[in-house]
Amino acid sequence: MSLALSNLLLAQHNAGTLIETLDENLVPKDRAEAYVVQSEVVAALGPIGAWKVQPYPADAEPLTSPIPASFVFPAGDAIALNTKAALLVEAEVAVTLKSDLPAFDGAYGPADVLAAIGTTQLAIEILAPRFANPAATPSLAGIADLQSNGAVIFGASRSFDDLAELGTLEMDLLVDGASIGKVTEGPTTERTLRSLAWLANHAVSRGTPLKAGDVIITGARIGALPLNGKTITITAPGFETITATLV
Template sequence: MNDTVSVISKDRLHQCAEIFSAARKSKSCLDSLPDAIKIYDAEEAYSVQDQVAQALTASFGPIKGWKVGAPTPESEPFCAPLHRATLFSGDTKLPEGLCRLYGVEAEIVYIFRKGLPFRETPWTQAEVCDAIGSAHAAIEIFDTRFCKAGSQDGLVHLADQGNHGALIYGPGISTWQELTPVTEHVRLVLDDQIAMEHAGGNSAGDPIRLLVWLANHAAKRGFPLEAGTVVTTGSMTGTKFVPARTTAKVEIGSLAPVSVVLP
């Protein structure tokens, strides 16, 4: 009986992954998943993520980054792998057709200088911090394979690569330890008009906790953090949906600003 249930579950999750992959290839959107397909927990959502990631490798390139976040400073983090084709360094004009929706978020990115492969003993905070090479101001573009943002259960959106569209990060600083992410001044500018300005704002609190969790989680999933891995650590501004041809700029503390022109 348990084996039968396991086979049915794998088939259900595989169907879900195929639906997401097909939506990306056709650049169409989904109203919802079929009634027979449901994501019951985070483990199943990550299983779908893995299958979609494998399917996208041919067209989007290898996994070179991650997004990680949490609803509160104490809650279990969540994450999604990011492909090379969705990562952009420096001020960027986003390629036509990459994203369907443009939800702009200001975030802090960390780039690792050393890899953290799988091992039986969990990576410690000190070891993870030693592996970080730089910090960067960044813009994540929220996108979704569904026609309406936020229309599905949270686990479904998690399975959908955590609503990732694109990530644009600016020049970095190696003295990242000097940052205080929970109190850094954040400004989001849209078409030369200040849309948001405040201190801190990341619901997860200190992003270092997220990076430690991710280092161990990613290694267990078979996608360990490698030298050069780009990790974005959650929105400091929430999501601001904007129309095409908007220019967005993010400024965070002493980090160099970064901008993106949306096609």
């Protein structure tokens, strides 16, 4: 690997231990370098199994990360995480592409991405930072750390075309049967499609264009919240309830 931080993070992934201190010389100098670390770590851990992208911010580009296939699970699975991290959980909406979005002489826009989306589903993201004190970790190092992704669980699919406006989607996140967060609104469909279009162009620039079958989580609608329990459930009108259990 070309960057020392890539080797350090990969070692933590493999050992399940946490980085107590980080030499300032290892902190990426900018987002581009942080994304190189992501790519090197994911390449070492196996193929890309999914992507995560932030809802489009008002004054900057979204943040993103590929997610290794070994971090991706179907709903209902019992999940064992090799980590000592204090886990966090998020409730999200995901989309699955039905068409490739390859490199071409131009840029993708929201309409292009909308035409490429096949289905949507609820998703649980578990955050498991490789740093012992994430709050004190430089933000660029956190981005390099796959944006703290530890696992993502996808629920049953439904047609994206039949989905109502995402901005008014109600969701409830439960841990061990008790609700820890509810929302009645969130990022709009338009804002979500803007982020997905940005991701399509960004993925091309990294040499890993999005393709049919790729699943993308579109940012936390509830969370990140401390995960103090074993069984995680998300409910939302129009979606099949999704559940995952940690062991």
